[in-house]
Amino acid sequence: xSTNAATEPRTSDDGGKGLKTGAxxxxxxxxxGVASTAPAYSLAATLGPIVVLVGLQAxxxxxxxxxxxxxxxxxYQQMNKxxxxxxxxxxxxxxxxxxxxxxxxxxxxxxxxVLVMASLxxxxxxxxxxxxxxxxxxxxxxxxxxxxAGLIWMGLMTYICFRGIEISARFQQALxxxxxxxxxxxxxxxxxxxxxxxxxxxxxxxxxSWFNPFExxxxxxxxQGIILMLFIYWGWDSAVAINxxxxxxxxxxxxxxxxxxVLLLVTYVIVALAAQSYAGVGEEGVGLANEENSSDILxxxxxxxFGDSTFGSVMGKLLILLVLSSAAACTQTTILPTARTTLSMxxxxxxxxxxxxxxxxxxxxxxxxxxxGVISALIYLAMNFYSGGGLVExxxxxxxxMIAFYYGLTGFxxxxxYRRELTGSVKDxxxxxxxxxxxxxxxFGGLLLTAVQDxxxxxxxxxxTTPWHWTIGWAxxxxxxxxxxxxxxxxxxxxxxxPFFRGETLNRDTPIFLAEDAPITSGLMLPDSGxxxxxxxxxxx
Numbered sequence: 001x002s003t004n005a006a007t008e009p010r011t012s013d014d015g016g017k018g019l020k021t022g023a024x025x026x027x028x029x030x031x032x033g034v035a036s037t038a039p040a041y042s043l044a045a046t047l048g049p050i051v052v053l054v055g056l057q058a059x060x061x062x063x064x065x066x067x068x069x070x071x072x073x074x075x076y077q078q079m080n081k082x083x084x085x086x087x088x089x090x091x092x093x094x095x096x097x098x099x100x101x102x103x104x105x106x107x108x109x110x111x112x113x114v115l116v117m118a119s120l121x122x123x124x125x126x127x128x129x130x131x132x133x134x135x136x137x138x139x140x141x142x143x144x145x146x147x148x149a150g151l152i153w154m155g156l157m158t159y160i161c162f163r164g165i166e167i168s169a170r171f172q173q174a175l176x177x178x179x180x181x182x183x184x185x186x187x188x189x190x191x192x193x194x195x196x197x198x199x200x201x202x203x204x205x206x207x208x209s210w211f212n213p214f215e216x217x218x219x220x221x222x223x224q225g226i227i228l229m230l231f232i233y234w235g236w237d238s239a240v241a242i243n244x245x246x247x248x249x250x251x252x253x254x255x256x257x258x259x260x261x262v263l264l265l266v267t268y269v270i271v272a273l274a275a276q277s278y279a280g281v282g283e284e285g286v287g288l289a290n291e292e293n294s295s296d297i298l299x300x301x302x303x304x305x306f307g308d309s310t311f312g313s314v315m316g317k318l319l320i321l322l323v324l325s326s327a328a329a330c331t332q333t334t335i336l337p338t339a340r341t342t343l344s345m346x347x348x349x350x351x352x353x354x355x356x357x358x359x360x361x362x363x364x365x366x367x368x369x370x371x372x373g374v375i376s377a378l379i380y381l382a383m384n385f386y387s388g389g390g391l392v393e394x395x396x397x398x399x400x401x402m403i404a405f406y407y408g409l410t411g412f413x414x415x416x417x418y419r420r421e422l423t424g425s426v427k428d429x430x431x432x433x434x435x436x437x438x439x440x441x442x443x444f445g446g447l448l449l450t451a452v453q454d455x456x457x458x459x460x461x462x463x464x465t466t467p468w469h470w471t472i473g474w475a476x477x478x479x480x481x482x483x484x485x486x487x488x489x490x491x492x493x494x495x496x497x498x499p500f501f502r503g504e505t506l507n508r509d510t511p512i513f514l515a516e517d518a519p520i521t522s523g524l525m526l527p528d529s530g531x532x533x534x535x536x537x538x539x540x541x
Contacts, residue, residue: 017347018358019086019340019365020165023245026252028169033239033260035172036337038330039267040179040298040322041123042232047272048294054225055281055289059272060213061222065229066265068446069236071439072407073261075414076240077254078432082417084249085512087344088241088337089406089413095508096413099350099501100490105413106345107486108406112234112399113338115478117376118383119396120331121150127324128153131317142389151377157332158373161339164362165245168332175329182322183267185315186298187274190305194277200304202280202287206273223449227400230446232268234403235330236260241337275301296323335376339368348506349497390461391474397454398479404447405483411440417508454479 024032050058076088085091089109094102125146130138137145161168194203209215216222236257243253279286279301286293286304293300302319306312343365346355357366383391414436415422422433457463460473494501 017086017244017343017356018363019244019343020363021245021249022247023165024169024242025247026256028173029239029242029246029252029256030259030263031172031176032169032242032333032336033236033256034263035176035179035329036235036238036333037233037260037264038120038235038326039232039264040183040326041120041330042326043183043268043271044296044298044323045294046228046232047275048288048291048297050225050228051276051281051288052291052294053221053228054216056207056210056276057213057216057225058276058281058288059210059269060216061225061229062268062272063211063265064213065226065233066261068439068442069230069233069261069407070258071435072411072443073236073257074431075411075436075439076237076257078436079410079414079417080240080243080254080257081250083512084243084253085344086241086244086340087348088237088243088341089410090341090345090350091348091506091512092417093409093413094348094506095510096417099503099506100494101409102506103345103350103490103493103501104486105406105409106341106350107489108402108409109341110338111482111486112402112406113334114372114376114379115395115399115402115482117154117331117334118380118392120327120334121154121376121380122146122384122389122392123327124153124324124331125150127320127327131320131324141392142384147381147384150380153328154331154373154377154380157328158335158369160332161335162359162362162364162366162369164364165242165336168336172329172333175325178318179322179326179329180267182315182318183271186302186305186319187271189315190274190278190301193305194274200278200286202282202285203278204276204280206277210273210276224453227446227450227453230403230443231396231400233261233264234399235333236264237407238333238337241340244340278305298323335369335372338372339365342368342372348500348510350493350500350506351497387462391478393461394474395478397459397475398477398482400450401447401454401479402482404443404450408440408443408447411436411438411443415440451476451479 047058050061054061079088079092083092083095087106090102090106092102093105096102122141125148126138126141128138128149129135129146134145137143140146160171193199213222216225239256239260240253243249246252246256275297276288279288279297281287281289283289283291286301288297299316299319303312303316306315342351342355343358345351346353346368355365355368355371357368358364359366379395380392383389383395415433418428418432422429453459454473454476457471457473460475462474463471464474464477465471499505
């Protein structure tokens with residue numbers, strides 16, 4: 001495939017970078033956006049620690065952490081209207097601020113996604129063994145069996161992404177349907193038991209005061225809570241990263257992204273209210289502040305709420321399957337945007353051209369997808385055997401820096417890109433200027449707070465003592481190290497890929513070659529693609 005995407009004239013018969021155009025519609029885009037956050041896994045792992053920090057004010061933190069995410073998702077929507085490129089932050093930051101900033105934006109996406117893959121694979125491996133009753137293996141994250149299962153899951157998700165966007169979206173629909181169903185049953189059961197005639201001793205009545213952030217005892221605690229909660233919203237941007245494969249690509253992905261964030265907010269608030277009402281915020285038993293339960297609060301509360309009946313046993317297994325499927329789904333939807341980021345970077349000659357290769361039959365990024373899976377597996381292997389797998393936990397903490405960086409950068413890029421058009425209307429002033437900028441400011445503030453918190457050794461599972469007797473947490477080392485590595489690689493790339501860094505292959509005026517009348521080159525479409533008259537892709541040569 002030619003990689004001169006930015007310099008060679010294209011016709012309306014060209015579908016962009018060779019991806020399947022018009023393959024999925026709004027509903028499938030929303031599914032991918034929501035599934036990318038792994039809502040069940042995120043709640044299971046995060047709700048307990050949040051309550052330990054802020055007590056009954058957990059719902060307030062959930063709502064407030066949503067604000068910068070909503071503002072930035074508006075920025076994504078506005079940028080996608082004008083520049084619907086699968087490189088997202090890479091492309092938009094390059095057009096707004098120049099090639100160096102854009103390259104680092106792309107690196108932020110790649111680094112965050114690669115680092116989180118180890119955790120997702122590990123969780124999938126653990127919960128597979130918990131599902132089949134092998135609890136001694138499932139409770140040991142560094143077990144060789146867990147490692148093997150995690151690598152198999154990683155390989156399977158990579159293969160599904162390789163086979164095509166339709167298969168990926170259909171798989172996500174099935175997993176997310178199960179996830180939503182079990183979460184609804186969980187929340188409903190917990191609320192019914194909490195308000196029933198025989199409520200548990202831990203039950204407490206919901207109160208509007210739970211949404212009052214001013215009842216949090218310190219600014220530092222408030223900031224830590226916001227930083228921790230930002231992680232559970234991360235991932236909705238996958239809906240925009242597949243824009244070149246989406247029907248009505250300049251509108252649908254942005255709408256899907258905003259819809260995804262709103263659905264996540266509603267889900268998180270309902271489940272948090274149900275769990276808090278049933279279990280309370282005590283430090284013993286099923287209390288949400290019991291640190292022994294913090295790694296999987298859903299299973300603990302679910303087991304207590306569903307009881308020992310046959311129904312309870314089935315629901316207990318479903319909760320385990322819920323977290324397993326959530327982590328597996330997120331593994332898949334982490335590969336999708338990363339592969340498309342590197343595809344765009346290669347198409348505009350910012351990284352090796354091989355990453356722009358497209359499979360002639362499946363019309364997916366071949367090398368980008370495969371290398372994403374391979375590198376993630378190698379990092380998981382390395383982390384698993386160091387300090388009993390503690391580095392995997394620290395890697396998840398560290399990605400907060402990368403998330404805040406590329407989300408915030410996108411907000412600033414939106415405002416700067418549209419800076420000469422902000423006075424056209426009040427709507428444009430807010431949607432393209434005020435909201436994205438506020439999102440960027442809040443997230444960059446979160447970036448600084450994350451770095452400060454990660455520096456403290458008590459916030460890391462593994463610490464390193466320097467020859468000067470400084471004790472530094474590995475969460476900070478991984479986060480800051482990833483940022484430094486990105487700068488080093490950018491400097492190297494600037495000497496190798498000079499046309500890109502001179503602004504020749506991608507700049508403000510470079511058209512994104514995505515004609516609205518581009519042909520549909522996929523074979524089997526999803527129901528919501530709304531596309532008649534399908535044609536088959538060309539045969540392999």
